[in-house]
Amino acid sequence: MNKKELGVVLTPPKTAEYIVSRLGNVSGNQKVLDPCVGPGIFIKALLKSGVDKAQIFCHDINSDYKATIEDLGVRFRAIDNLLSLNSESYNEYDFIVGNPPYLNKASNYVRSNRVELKKLYGNINAHETYSMFIVNSIWRLKEGGKLGFITSDSFLSLSTHTKLRNFILKNCLINEILLAPKDLFSNQNVSTSPAILILTKCSNEQLRNQNNIYVVPRIKSEEDYKNPKKVLNIQQKNYHKLPFNIFFIDVENEVIDFFDSAPRLEDFMKGYIGMHTHDNRKYVAAIEGTRLASIFRRRNEKIKDYNLKYKIIESEHLDSGNWKPYLKRGGSEQYYRPISEALDWSEAATKVYDIPNNVPFEKEGIVISGVSTRLAARYMPEGCYWDSNKAMGFITRNSSASVEFLLGLLNSSLYNYFAKGIINNTNSIQLTGVHALPFIEPDPSFMAEIEAQVHNIIKNKMLNPDYNYVKEQKLIDNLVFNYFVKYHNFPLSLKKKLDKQYSVY
Ligand SMILES: C[S@@+](CC[C@H](N)C(=O)[O-])C[C@H]1O[C@@H](n2cnc3c(N)ncnc32)[C@H](O)[C@@H]1O
Numbered sequence: 001m002n003k004k005e006l007g008v009v010l011t012p013p014k015t016a017e018y019i020v021s022r023l024g025n026v027s028g029n030q031k032v033l034d035p036c037v038g039p040g041i042f043i044k045a046l047l048k049s050g051v052d053k054a055q056i057f058c059h060d061i062n063s064d065y066k067a068t069i070e071d072l073g074v075r076f077r078a079i080d081n082l083l084s085l086n087s088e089s090y091n092e093y094d095f096i097v098g099n100p101p102y103l104n105k106a107s108n109y110v111r112s113n114r115v116e117l118k119k120l121y122g123n124i125n126a127h128e129t130y131s132m133f134i135v136n137s138i139w140r141l142k143e144g145g146k147l148g149f150i151t152s153d154s155f156l157s158l159s160t161h162t163k164l165r166n167f168i169l170k171n172c173l174i175n176e177i178l179l180a181p182k183d184l185f186s187n188q189n190v191s192t193s194p195a196i197l198i199l200t201k202c203s204n205e206q207l208r209n210q211n212n213i214y215v216v217p218r219i220k221s222e223e224d225y226k227n228p229k230k231v232l233n234i235q236q237k238n239y240h241k242l243p244f245n246i247f248f249i250d251v252e253n254e255v256i257d258f259f260d261s262a263p264r265l266e267d268f269m270k271g272y273i274g275m276h277t278h279d280n281r282k283y284v285a286a287i288e289g290t291r292l293a294s295i296f297r298r299r300n301e302k303i304k305d306y307n308l309k310y311k312i313i314e315s316e317h318l319d320s321g322n323w324k325p326y327l328k329r330g331g332s333e334q335y336y337r338p339i340s341e342a343l344d345w346s347e348a349a350t351k352v353y354d355i356p357n358n359v360p361f362e363k364e365g366i367v368i369s370g371v372s373t374r375l376a377a378r379y380m381p382e383g384c385y386w387d388s389n390k391a392m393g394f395i396t397r398n399s400s401a402s403v404e405f406l407l408g409l410l411n412s413s414l415y416n417y418f419a420k421g422i423i424n425n426t427n428s429i430q431l432t433g434v435h436a437l438p439f440i441e442p443d444p445s446f447m448a449e450i451e452a453q454v455h456n457i458i459k460n461k462m463l464n465p466d467y468n469y470v471k472e473q474k475l476i477d478n479l480v481f482n483y484f485v486k487y488h489n490f491p492l493s494l495k496k497k498l499d500k501q502y503s504v505y
Contacts, residue, residue, distance in 0.1 A: 005108050006062055007101025007129065008038055009188050011150060015180065015196075016045040016097075018225040019148040022176060022198050023095050026051045030094035033057045035081040035137060040069050042097045047072065057093070059084075082132050083116055085139070093140050097148045100133030102192065124163045131155055131164045134197075138171050141201040146175075153179060153195035156247040157425060159433060165245045172199040173211045174236055177247060178228070179218040193218075211236040217250050243423065243436035251422055258488045259422075262438035268401045269366065271394040271431045272359040274327075274386035278352055283344040284326055285311035287318070290340035313342055318383075322346060324362075327380065328387035330371035334411040334504070335454065335469070336379050336461040343385055361385045365395040366406055371428050374504070375419040377410035379403065379458055392431050400441050404458075408450035411473070412480040413498040421502060446483050450476060470505045477503055 020042065026032060032051060034042045037058035046056055056074040058065075063078035070076055103109045105127045110117065114126075121132045130151045137147050155161040156177070168174065176198035184194050202208055215232040219225065232250060239247055241260040248256070277283040286292040296310035303309050317323045326343035344350075355361075362383050369376040370389045377394075380386075386393045396403055409415055415437065423433045442450070453472045460467040481495050 003062070005103075007103045007107075007109075008062075009099065009102070009185055009190050010038065011041045011099045012184060012222060013041060013045065014222040014225070015150060015184065016042045016099075017048065018222075019097055019150060019196055019198070020045040020049050022196075023097065023146050023148050026055065026095060028052070028055075031055055031057060031092065032095040032097065033059070033093045033137075033140065034098045035059045035096060035133060035140070036061075036098050036100050037065060037069055037076070038062075038099075039065060040072055040074075042099070043069065043072050043074055046097070080113075082120070082129065082136055083113065085120065085136070090139050091142045094142055094145045095148070096137040096141055096145070098133075099150045100130040102128060102130045102152055102190075104128040124167050125161060127160060131161060134164065135167060138167070138199070138201060143201055143203060145201050147172075147197070147199045147201075149197050150180060150194050151197060152192040154192065154426075156195060156249070157244075157423070159244045159424065159430060162244040165239070165247055168199065169208070169236070169239055169245060171201060171203070173202045173208055174199055174213045174239075174247075176214045176216075177249070178216040178225075179249065181219055181221050181224075184222075209237045213239075215249055243433075246422065248422060252491055252494055254488050254490050255418075255422070255494070258484075258490075259418075259438050262440055264435060265437040265439045266435035267397065268439055268441075269394045269396045269406055271368070271392050271434055273356070273431060274359065274388050274391070274393060275356065275361075276354040276388060277343065277349075278354070280328070280387075281310070283349050283352070284328065285313045285323065285342045285344070287340055287342055288312055288314045290338055292340040318342060325381070325384045326386070327367050327384055327391040327393070330369035330376075330390035332369065332372045332374050332376045334376050334378060335407055336458045336465075338462075338465060339381075339384070355385075359393075360395050361393070363395050364403065365393055366403060366410070368392050368394060368410070368429070368434055370430070373420075373427060374502075375410055375416045375429065377407050379407060389428075392434070394434070401439075402447065402451060404451040404454040405442060405447045407458075408454040408476045409480060411476070413477045413503040414480050414484060417498055417502040440484070440487060442483070446479065449479055453479075473504055 032046060032055055037043060037060045043056060043058065053073040058069050058074060058076045059079050059081040061080045066076050066078060117126045121135055124135050125131045141147060155164055178196040180194040180196055182193050213234045213236055215234050216228045217230050219228050238256055239245055241256050242248060286296045293312045296312050300309045313323060318325060322345055323342040324345045325339045326341040328341060364382045365380045367378050367380040367386060370392050380393060418437050419429055419433065423436060453476050457469040457472050484490060
């Protein structure tokens with residue numbers, strides 16, 4: 001495999017030196033490992049800080065680095081650090097430093113070693129290599145030993161890394177999480193945002209629960225390592241409080257407590273993954289008069305073969321029972337969007353579909369975009385079917401929260417912050433993420449105030465899809481915030497943050 005396929009990305013020396021400086025004192029008889037040494041950036045930083053050559057050990061899967069590393073006077077083994085584990089590999093090192101390769105499950109490396117990797121790391125996460133390097137290094141560390149890595153920051157919040165976070169919480173004191181400059185590796189064509197992670201292996205639960213983490217939100221440049229503009233102290237035990245044990249960075253204590261103590265939204269509305277047609281081009285048509293129909297018509301002008309043309313149907317067909325309204329698109333549109341797609345409901349077509357039988361299709365409810373820059377919830381009229389991840393259908397569970405009320409709540413800046421600022425800051429949100437949102441039952445007057453605004457937005461959007469609802473949205477955002485403040489004392493600084501970063505205006 002070539003260097004790109006092995007995830008070679010070089011750490012800027014200043015960053016390696018910072019990580020080494022955070023390990024504390026390395027005394028004479030202690031052993032330090034770089035498990036993925038590459039050309040030895042961390043080794044140079046260790047030597048510069050005064051660590052003796054004899055204490056330093058290096059691994060890399062690529063034997064080409066042997067000469068370069070041995071020239072530095074330290075020991076090198078050309079091994080696969082993830083797979084070369086034996087009974088002596090555990091509890092061996094006092095310090096482990098490095099920049100583990102970031103190879104995902106589509107990489108040649110993970111695909112060709114899938115079975116072995118799964119055997120070793122399957123219980124925690126065998127999807128990509130950097131998380132396996134974290135686990136492997138914790139195994140290799142002695143009790144009290146320290147780890148210092150620079151990795152992608154995605155393990156801090158993605159729900160796919162829940163088990164990794166649990167493993168770290170159960171085995172380590174988290175000393176430091178620092179969000180490194182976003183562009184640290186951009187000259188090497190790496191776009192993931194990096195984080196520095198410093199851990200101490202610790203089997204004592206009481207110590208772990210008493211631990212305070214030094215947390216540094218995103219810094220702009222390497223110059224900021226030593227004197228960051230903002231530093232937070234987070235109790236490690238608070239990392240058990242958010243859904244999926246998210247390692248949050250800059251979330252208000254009152255919000256954490258709210259997540260910890262409030263009922264989950266799942267108790268009030270339940271979401272379902274939808275169905276598969278196996279061939280949307282064949283079975284899904286655009287409804288005449290919608291924007292999608294115009295797009296299909298333009299595309300069809302270029303397609304000669306009648307059988308390959310995109311289908312467009314008149315909306316009356318929806319009443320005939322031969323077609324059903326279908327929701328399959330994500331996007332950031334809120335409250336209401338005219339239904340633009342129809343699903344072939346002929347006997348021949350439905351035979352082909354995978355339709356889960358525990359899903360209450362055709363009920364009135366809410367559709368939430370699975371892929372969108374913000375939390376986006378829309379009204380779902382009776383009769384709809386939906387696809388499997390870009391649009392998720394939700395049905396209310398009892399009358400204590402109506403559809404219109406929930407639409408207002410979910411589209412508010414506060415819930416956009418909960419969903420996109422805390423639970424998942426990527427473009428996607430899973431069903432489990434929506435279910436895990438905290439909720440408090442509304443009193444009737446609050447519910448009615450929100451419903452009135454939402455009703456107005458939907459009515460106007462039905463007449464004009466481009467209706468500008470900023471005025472109503474501001475009102476909803478204020479009503480929601482003020483209602484929650486009453487119960488949970490959210491600080492006013494949170495409202496400023498919501499207006500600035502999480503509102504639609
Ligand atoms: C991100 S680079 C880091 C290089 C260097 N330590 C630095 O920070 O500049 C990752 C290194 O991991 C090595 N590598 C990839 N898979 C490995 C494995 N399974 N075991 C050991 N090393 C591996 C690659 O050859 C590459 O040198």
